Amino acid sequence: MRIFSKTLSNPRRLLFCLCAGLLLSWFTLKGTGLHANLDLLCQLHRILSTEADLLSQHSNSTGTNSHLSHLKDVKLPRILYTKSDVFNPQRTDVLTVTPWLAPIVWHGTFNRHILNTQFHQIDVRVGLTVFAIKKYTRFLNTFIESAEKFFMVGHKVNYYVFTDRVNEIPNFTFAKGRRLVVLEVPAYERWQDVTMRRMEMIRDFSIKRFVKEVDYLACVDVDMVFLDEVGVEILSNVFGALHPGFFEKSRNEFTYERRPQSSAYIPVELGDFYFAGGYFGGVIEEVIKLTNYCHNAMMADKQQNIEALWQDESYLNRYFLSHKPTKILSPEYIWNNYYGSPAVVKTKRFLGIDKIYDEVRF
Ligand code: 5GW
Ligand code: MN
Numbered sequence: 001m002r003i004f005s006k007t008l009s010n011p012r013r014l015l016f017c018l019c020a021g022l023l024l025s026w027f028t029l030k031g032t033g034l035h036a037n038l039d040l041l042c043q044l045h046r047i048l049s050t051e052a053d054l055l056s057q058h059s060n061s062t063g064t065n066s067h068l069s070h071l072k073d074v075k076l077p078r079i080l081y082t083k084s085d086v087f088n089p090q091r092t093d094v095l096t097v098t099p100w101l102a103p104i105v106w107h108g109t110f111n112r113h114i115l116n117t118q119f120h121q122i123d124v125r126v127g128l129t130v131f132a133i134k135k136y137t138r139f140l141n142t143f144i145e146s147a148e149k150f151f152m153v154g155h156k157v158n159y160y161v162f163t164d165r166v167n168e169i170p171n172f173t174f175a176k177g178r179r180l181v182v183l184e185v186p187a188y189e190r191w192q193d194v195t196m197r198r199m200e201m202i203r204d205f206s207i208k209r210f211v212k213e214v215d216y217l218a219c220v221d222v223d224m225v226f227l228d229e230v231g232v233e234i235l236s237n238v239f240g241a242l243h244p245g246f247f248e249k250s251r252n253e254f255t256y257e258r259r260p261q262s263s264a265y266i267p268v269e270l271g272d273f274y275f276a277g278g279y280f281g282g283v284i285e286e287v288i289k290l291t292n293y294c295h296n297a298m299m300a301d302k303q304q305n306i307e308a309l310w311q312d313e314s315y316l317n318r319y320f321l322s323h324k325p326t327k328i329l330s331p332e333y334i335w336n337n338y339y340g341s342p343a344v345v346k347t348k349r350f351l352g353i354d355k356i357y358d359e360v361r362f
């Protein structure tokens with residue numbers, strides 16, 4: 001410590017130390033590749049801000065607005081529930097964990113009360129993004145009103161509505177800690193571009209805004225209604241949802257992009273699940289990584305005049321093949337009555353609304 005303060009008081013030594021430090025970090029970073037660099041910088045940023053917080057708390061014990069304030073104020077809530085039984089798993093009819101140990105969230109596999117307690121302890125903030133471009137503003141009423149009943153009840157929620165028709169957004173009343181943010185964005189001419197450009201816009205607003213406002217993002221389709229609870233059980237580092245049309249199907253039946261020229265290409269001998277394009281999320285950093293990959297892959301394909309079979313859904317599936325989700329939502333979370341009511345689907349939490357295609361397509 002004394003050497004340190006001496007160094008600081010001597011301008012020449014200080015300069016020398018700075019240069020040496022820079023050189024050292026340059027050599028360290030050089031060998032690690034770009035991704036490792038970014039990870040390293042992110043970690044460094046986290047460590048530094050944590051340290052700064054601890055320090056400021058130490059010197060000012062009344063500080064209440066630090067995101068670490070919960071650390072000094074530990075409560076011991078008592079939660080009553082029936083104990084798990086190792087010999088009686090709640091579900092034996094469906095896969096509830098992947099080979100990389102990600103849970104697959106089905107009705108009956110979790111206790112909402114325990115999870116709510118955990119997420120209240122970190123005072124979680126969740127962002128829900130939807131796009132209502134052109135005629136799709138008509139879906140907003142049902143979407144938001146049902147979300148107020150069933151989405152993350154009791155938690156902090158920001159609805160982020162991307163639209164080109166700002167004056168068509170109705171007024172809503174929200175429960176405490178919840179609000180709606182309207183984000184004006186351009187409407188692309190082709191419907192394929194309307195759905196695909198969601199990746200770019202989610203990426204840009206995540207960097208610009210969401211990272212400062214929420215801990216997790218869920219990015220979903222708007223032509224949907226919540227019919228049952230969708231809560232903090234969905235939250236994880238990075239998550240996707242099983243497409244209701246494919247969870248019973250084999251690899252070769254998945255409608256992945258099969259042309260090797262496309263950057264969304266997945267050969268028939270690969271693939272874990274078929275994920276729905278209308279439901280993904282995670283912590284902001286992971287959403288930025290995912291949307292940035294998908295957007296860049298789409299742009300690369302566009303350069304070669306190729307567009308994957310199911311647009312953004314195809315690129316999302318390609319991403320998840322190499323960056324496995326840390327949690328997977330069962331099709332309860334993105335059901336569509338087109339697929340009937342199979343016995344394993346005990347509840348339809350989030351249901352697609354039948355569209356009269358002539359009314360909404362262009
Ligand atoms: C319009 C016509 C064809 C395809 C997409 C659109 C469209 C989609 C649109 O005009 N406006 C719009 O906001 N979207 C957004 O993209 C909505 O959030 C929508 O939920 C999402 C995906 O498009 P969907 O819901 O029509 O796709 P599917 O596969 O659920 O039918
Ligand atoms: Mn949809």
